[in-house]
Amino acid sequence: MxxxxxxxxxxxxxxxxxxxxxxxxxxxxxxxxxxxxxxxxxxxxxxxxxxxxxxxxxxxxxxxxxxxxxxxxxxxxxxxxxxxxxxxxxxxxxxxxxxxxxxxxxxxQKPAEDYVGFDSSDAIYLITPDRFANGDVSNDINKSLLEKKIDRKDDYARHGGDIRGIIDHLNYIDEMGFTALWSSPLLINDMNSGSYHGYAMTDFYKVDPRFGSLEEYKELAEKSREKGIKLIMDMVANHVGVEHWWMKDLPFSDWINFQERFENKESLVYSNHQRTSNQDRYASEVDKKGMTDGWFVETMPDLNQRNPFMAKYLIQNNIWWIETLGLGGIRQDTYPYPDKEFMSEWAGAIMKEYPNFSIVGEEWSYNPLLIGYWQEGANNRDGYDSNLTSTMDFAMQANIVSALKEEEQWATGLVKIYKGLANDFIYACPEDIMIFPDNHDMSRIFTQLNENVVHTKMAVAYLLMLPRTPQLYYGTEILMDDTAKPGDHGLIRTDFPGGWKNDPVSAFTGEGLSKEQKEMQQFVKIILNYRKDSKAIHTGKTIHFAPENGIYLLARELDNEKVVIILNKNAEPVQLDLERFAELGLEGSTLKNIISNEEVNWEDSLELSGEGAFIYTTKLN
Known part of the structure; x- marks a missing residue:
């Protein structure tokens, strides 16, 4: 007993x-x-x-x-x-x-009003940190984590890039003329393989030790601020990695979507990717559910934001990071996929605490109606208010690429750009829409434009002049490509040359770069550094003229500053008659070519030496 x-x-x-x-x-x-x-x-x-x-x-x-x-x-x-x-x-x-x-x-540490987000005065540099620079080789392998190797020959393995590598090269980012830095997620992805990209998070409060520590993340934020560079954090509200700590002991039976199928080891339900179901007045409930509740892949459980505890958790987590790092913005991944009522609540909660902040949501759509729907201030028929400051302009990006690739019908091509920009009437604030030549999920712009250097320069120059907030992907400035396997994500995220010890080529120093790469890098640097101080480009009036004879002109103006970009698709030199552009008020003015520093008189005509982008400004100094 x-x-x-x-x-x-x-x-x-x-x-x-x-x-x-x-x-x-x-x-x-x-x-x-x-x-x-x-x-x-x-x-x-x-x-x-x-x-x-x-x-x-x-x-x-x-x-x-x-x-x-x-x-x-x-x-x-x-x-x-x-x-x-x-x-x-x-x-x-x-x-x-x-x-x-x-x-x-x-x-x-500072009042809410001092958290100032990115806007059209900024130029954003997007990097994939595992592929940018390896500043600390001691953290390359962490034996306590599931993936225990690095292999730079494998495009889907980890390569060793880290936070220290970014810190070490902030001078490069600054000198290139960028004023904001967006890194794909730096939080831990303790997955078996293929999680170098950061979008399969396994702990929302932990920095991946292969990238560094929380203290190093704070150091990156502080040193970026010292250089006037805003730090944008990539957030994910839609899904986690299947190895997330809570997946082994879920708090509620509705913590994730289709949870019963996951727990019973049944076949999963994947998203139908019908993003229009968010706006479609005729959409069936099964299509709506298939869109928001379906999983991306079997290794990324889809979060149920309709669970009030999950909703609160995600909102508080994002506020915690804003306050901890002093962020200058958030980029929200896969914006249309979570519950859209929650996304309005999420953005509204953040903007209430930080009224001068910025959030950009990823809406991969080529339809301006869908892009505009998600922006704060949109006059949506269904009454939906997103509270979202910015979304991404995949539509205009596609127009630019399509226009420049049309070799035989150049006049028609340039009209595509002209008409594409004319769709700005749908946007509540076009200047806050994010424009880009490429990003971490799509082919490099140099590949998209069939490795045509001139067309790549035209694309980049044009979008940097638009009433938009521009973002460039690391390596665009040196013509990085994925031509061997167009669209292959591992190849799109190639290592930035010079980021690893003993790299034979370095984009940071110029060593080993081809003549064309150096010229492209300098081209981008000149435009970005001019743009940094150009109020006309930041907030000025925009006026453009319908393309004629393979030539398209767009102007930005504010007070005494006027900036003109001319896209010319003619291979041979052309004398451009300036009479049609009289309303710009430039007659008799002296303008400077931003790239060549050559001064020209705006009189009867202007000689364009051949195909390319020509940028002129009334600011001579």
Whole structure:
């Protein structure tokens, strides 16, 4: 009998004991408009405890238990009178020892108004960090993670690029003329393979140790700010990696979409990718569900943002990163795929806390109606308000490529650009739309334009003059290509030359670059550095003239500054009659060619030496 009593006591003690493995967000700040904070607490049997808090200005309003015994969600109210400091949260089990956790409230480092996002005055440099530069070889392999190798010969393996590599080359980014930096995600992707890109996150609060540490991420943010470079963070609200820590112990039966099929190891339901179902007044419910709830791939579970705890978790996580890093913007991946009502709530919550902030959402559509639908201020018939400052102009990008590739019907081609820009009437704020020649998910612009250097220069020059917020992908400035396998993601994300020790070619120093690569790099650098200080390009009036005889002219003007770009598809020299452009008020003016520094008189005609982009400004100094 004595032995049985001892065994029962041990069993009861074991069941009633609890532990805390994580609390998220790991800290918070005083002074937000939203005074409620919801903590996710995870640990064995923590759901069987009763929590309590004793701290001036902080009250525990509600405790939520989950279907798993290992979670609690705590609703805290942080009053305006709360002071920075550390307080204890006590978790009392039915029997046994009370578990305590120290939680910190911090003072915000700067007022909300000082979080200024990117806009049309910026030029954004997009990089894939694993492929940009390896600044710390000691973190290349982490034996505690599932993928335990690097192999630069394998386009889908990790190559070793990291945060230190970005920090080491901030001077290059700055000197090129970029004013904002967007890196694809740097959070941990502890997946078996193919997760170098960062979009299969396995912990929303942890930097991938192969990229570096949280302190290095903060250093990148601080050193970027010192150079006037805004740091944009790539967020993912739609999905996680299947190795995410919570996938082994989900808190609710509706935490992810089609969860029952995942848990029963049944065949999954994949997204139908019918993004128009978000706007289509005739769309069936099955198509809508197939779009938002379906998984991308079997290794990326689709998150259910209709679960209020998931929704709160994602919003708070993004605010935590804005505050922790002092961000200058967010890029939200796969914007139309999550629940669209949640996305409005998400963007609205962020913009409420940071009124001068910027968020760009990825809408991969060639239809301006769909692109414009997601922007804040859109006059949507269904009354939908996205709260989103910016979306991405895949439509105009496609028009530019199509126009420049038309060799035989050049006049028709340039009209495509002209008519494409004419669609700006649909946008609430065209200047906030993000334009780009290429990105990490599509073929390099040099490949798209059949490796035509002149056309590549024309494409880049034109989009940098548009009433848009421009983004360039690393390597575009040196004509990087994926011609061997067009569209292959691993090849699109090729290593940036010079980012690894002993690279025979370096884009940072120019060593080993071809003449054409050096000229392209200088071409981009000149335009970006002019654009950096050009108020006319940032916010000026735009006027363009319908193409004639293979020539298209667009002008930007503000106060005394006027900038003119002329796209010429004629192979031979042309005398351009300037009479048609009289309304620009340039007659008798002296203008300077931004690229060559040559001065010209705007009189009766202007000689164009051949095919290409010609950019002139009234600013002579």
């Amino acid at each position: 004595k032995q049985v009593t001892i065994c029962l006591f041990l069993i009861v003690s074991f069941i009633s004991s609890a532990q805390i493995d994580r609390v998220e967000p790991p800290n918070w700040w005083i002074g937000f408009h939203e005074q409620e904070l919801q903590l996710l607490v995870y640990g064995e049997n923590i759901g069987k405890t009763t929590p309590s808090i004793s701290y001036d200005g902080v009250s525990l309003k509600k405790v939520h238990k989950t279907e798993s015994p290992n979670y609690l969600f705590l609703d805290l109210l942080i009053s305006k009178n709360a002071k920075p400091g550390t307080f204890k949260i006590a978790f009392k089990p039915l029997k046994g020892k009370v578990v305590t956790y120290k939680y910190e409230l911090r003072q915000r």
